[in-house]
Amino acid sequence: MPISPKLPTSSNIGLKEWTVTSKALSQGEQIFMLRKGGIREDSRHFKIEHRQFLLYPGVFHEATSLLKPKYHSLISGTANEDFIKKITLSVFCELI
Template identity: 45%
Template sequence: MTQSHNPPSQQISALKEWDAQCQLLTAGRLSLLLRKGGIMETHDGFEVEHRRFLLYPTFLHQNAAELQPAYLSLLRPDPAPGQIVLPALAEVVAVQKVESLAAALRLEPLQALNAGAIERRFHYRNRPWIHALLLRVRPLSVPLTLTETPDLLGCVSWVPLGDVQMEMGEALVAEDELQARRAELEHLLRA
């Protein structure tokens, strides 16, 4: 008799992010997100609420006017209405609080938002800063598909999922390339 292998359950949350950005992250094309929400201040500085999380592609607030032209072709209608398909696990490699608009705008080539969107997020709620999150992304062997329920919807950054079974593949971006992206991020922030 053969024994089947089930991946272990893990307590996990998901971070809502535009579908186009999730596509870029899960293809390994980009590793950086610029975020205003989902960050908290601790005595050691600024931290993402969860260091490991599933990417939760959202369609509701995607805005073609805020994406760089090179990524407009990624905009699409929800391919699975009534379901949420979580494609990958992200691990935070670095978090930088960016308090200079000029520095935030220098990050435009490393992520999907255009300069106008970066500026709007930077000034959102009259708090002039933004966070840059460098992520290591691992695709799930089988994407996690959930039925859309009211507790999964709404304008929140984080969705607690509780215990889920998932099995991930190798990181989409090789470690040396990820470290090169980190060095480029740090260089642009110092420039």
């Protein structure tokens, strides 16, 4: 499947992902994401609904203990309440 030649100027589609993952992707420390499904899928199977989306940074389940030590500095120190006023969506993804 070809990659879109132009990035969209706006989007209302987002995938909730760890803030640390968004940072790693934007800084080139990580080049892809592999998802098997989410916690709340009814059938426990991941269904692709959109091929393009922005990453929605979140801290749910984010834990330093689940990261390699060299990536601990990327962990978000931000509580969920801090996202209420402003959320920066800066990582655009496309499934290929």
